[in-house]
Amino acid sequence: MGWATKKSRRWELSKLGWTFASILLFIPHIHPFVMMSQATKSKVRAWYALAWVLLLGEIGLMYAFYIFWGALSQGMLLTIGGFLTSYIVGNGLLLRQAKSYLQRLELAEVRPLTWIDSVGKQRQLELAQRAMETPQTFISKLLYYKKEINNKSIQNHVDSIVRLFQLLEKKDTQEAERFLVRHGTVVNILREYDALENTRLHNTVTMESRKKLEGVIAQAASAIEMDVTNLIKSRLLDVSAESEVYIQTLKNRNLLKDE
Known part of the structure; x- marks a missing residue:
């Protein structure tokens, strides 16, 4: 590092x-x-x-x-x-x-x-684009690039990302919005890959660039899966702790017998 x-x-x-x-x-x-x-x-x-x-x-x-x-x-x-x-x-x-x-x-x-034009302006532009991103537009863009990109492996990764994001959105909309901040760059990577495909060039530079982007997308899909898994695990732990407190409360009120 x-x-x-x-x-x-x-x-x-x-x-x-x-x-x-x-x-x-x-x-x-x-x-x-x-x-x-x-x-x-x-x-x-x-x-x-x-x-x-x-x-x-x-x-x-x-x-x-x-x-x-x-x-x-x-x-x-x-x-x-x-x-x-x-x-x-x-x-x-x-x-x-x-x-x-x-x-x-x-x-x-x-x-x-x-x-x-400048690094500062580019960062402001990227922040503005992220701020405008919504769960609906994020999903729409992912599905659009899945249709446009011919690489089957990337299509599978996009399917996985969409499925995980929709699962997260159903459980917690606020967490889904934070998810966009962490992983919204995936759309930009897909856009770049689509642009490379559209060049229809098969020289060393474009092939290496496409290969690198494929690797980044694969890593992103893996990281997103881990991210969602950790969030679900955290939620399950919270539910488990809440359940234990609830059961203990029932026992204290003699509404439930000890097993």
Whole structure:
């Protein structure tokens, strides 16, 4: 388990190699290129735009050095100050986005990434979508993707999830709503798998991505089964304790004889 992901710490450190190199390498500044590379790999537009701003700033500083070189003027002092500020700000931004960058790379191993405006906006969008999710829409989406997806194994897993969720919903609607918060991501995974199927591509990338998503869905079905089982077990324990209290009350009132 790593600091920011479920991958190993060695994996995380290997992915941040250029970030550390940028911090250690004071001259020349490479943080704009590192950020640009990370933005491309993680497909975050805000980081890509910021990388260009930093790069243009570096070009401006290099031009200022060229203009003021040879004289310790106020312009040269301001340029040196800008150079130091650029180093601190640029590498600070790389460290700040390191966690989100690693999480995006981890996600890329499960499904192909699509370009997003920013990590913050994407999280807000996902939270809003989850907030709008209801048991009815959740079931409808599961059944829709079961019909659209051709993989028989995934169809069986979806059947299992639907059956377990409906069982839970009948017993406790509030717990069913909490279930959506814990397992609502299943719909997103099915959506991604359906999109991969619709590409009708059978190259190494798509086949590996589909295989990984199949594994995630299988694990999700197993986890959901365990989740529902634990909830039922907890409820049975509560009922058992309540029954014992009830029987004891009847005995105390001489309404029931000891066996």
